[in-house]
Amino acid sequence: QSALTQPPSAxxxxxxxxxxxxxxxxxxxxxxxxxxxxxxxxGKAPKVMIYEVSKRPSxxxxxxxxxxxxxxxxxxxxxxxxEDEADxxxxxxxxxxxxxxxTGTKVTVL
Amino acid sequence: QVQLQESGPGLVKPxxxxxxxxxxxxxSISSTYYWGWIxxxxxxxxxxxxxxxxxxxxxxxxxxxxxVTISVDTSKNQFSLKLYSVTAADTATYYCAxxxxxxxxxxxxxQGTLVTVSS
Numbered sequence: 001q002s003a004l005t006q007p008p009s010a011x012x013x014x015x016x017x018x019x020x021x022x023x024x025x026x027x028x029x030x031x032x033x034x035x036x037x038x039x040x041x042x043g044k045a046p047k048v049m050i051y052e053v054s055k056r057p058s059x060x061x062x063x064x065x066x067x068x069x070x071x072x073x074x075x076x077x078x079x080x081x082x083e084d085e086a087d088x089x090x091x092x093x094x095x096x097x098x099x100x101x102x103t104g105t106k107v108t109v110l
Numbered sequence: 111q112v113q114l115q116e117s118g119p120g121l122v123k124p125x126x127x128x129x130x131x132x133x134x135x136x137x138s139i140s141s142t143y144y145w146g147w148i149x150x151x152x153x154x155x156x157x158x159x160x161x162x163x164x165x166x167x168x169x170x171x172x173x174x175x176x177x178v179t180i181s182v183d184t185s186k187n188q189f190s191l192k193l194y195s196v197t198a199a200d201t202a203t204y205y206c207a208x209x210x211x212x213x214x215x216x217x218x219x220x221q222g223t224l225v226t227v228s229s
Contacts, residue, residue, distance in 0.1 A: 001171075001172065001173075003155060003157075032214075034213065034214035034215070036214075036215035036216075038156075038216075043221075044221060045205070045218075045219040045220060045221045045222070046156075046205065046207075046216075046219045047219070048215055048216065048217055051210070051213050051214075051215040051217075052213050052215075055213075057217065089155060089156050091156075091158075091215065091216075093214040096169070097161065097163075097169035098158070098169060098171070098172070099146075099158040099161075099214070100158065101148070101155055101156040101157060101158060102155060102156075103155045104154075104155040104156070
C-alpha cells in the first residue's frame with residue numbers, strides 16, 4: 001500500500017481558509033468512508049481532528065471540516081488562527097484491518 | 111482521559127531487535143479498542159506499523175509484516191512492539207495509539223519516542 005498524497009505545504013493569513021487534499025485510490029480513500037485527519041505539532045502527540053470523513057471529535061472547533069469526493073478527501077480549516085499552524089496528516093482504512101497515512105502537509109499561518 | 115506512554119532504548123544497533131513498550135493509563139487494555147504502533151522517520155510522514163485488537167488478533171503493515179510482532183501484557187496494561195533485523199531506515203519516532211474499532215481511527219496517541227539505528 002502506498003502513502004496517500006498530500007501537498008507538502010499550505011498557507012493562509014489569520015481569518016482565511018485553507019484546504020488540504022489527500023489523494024488515494026479506490027482501495028483506500030475511495031473505497032471506504034473511514035478517512036481521518038490528524039494535527040501534529042512537532043514534539044507533541046498527534047491529535048485527531050476529523051474521523052469518518054467529516055465527523056469532529058468532541059472539543060475540536062467547527063472551523064475544521066472534512067469532505068470526500070471519489071479518491072480524494074479534503075480538510076478545510078476556516079478562520080485560520082495562529083495555533084492552527086502545524087503538520088496535518090490524513091489517514092484511511094485500506095481494508096483487511098490495514099491503514100495508510102498521507103505524506104503530510106505543513107500549514108503555515110502567515 | 112486515556113494516556114499512553116512509549117518507553118524503550120533510544121539507540122539500537124543494525125541487525126538487532128528494536129523493542130518498545132506502551133503503557134496505557136485510565137483505560138483497560140482489554141477493553142473493546144485496538145492498540146497500534148505508528149512511526150515517523152525524520153523529515154517524513156507517518157507510517158502505520160500494525161495494530162492489535164482486544165481479542166489478541168494482530169494486523170501488520172504488509173511492508174513490515176515479516177519483521178514485526180505486537181504483543182500485549184494485560185497484567186501490566188501494556189502492549190509492545192518488536193521490530194527485528196533493523197537498519198538505518200528504521201530510525202524514526204515511534205508512537206503508540208488507541209484505535210476506535212467502529213470508526214477506524216486513532217483517538218489517543220502517546221508523545222512518541224525517537225529510536226536511532228546506528229552502530
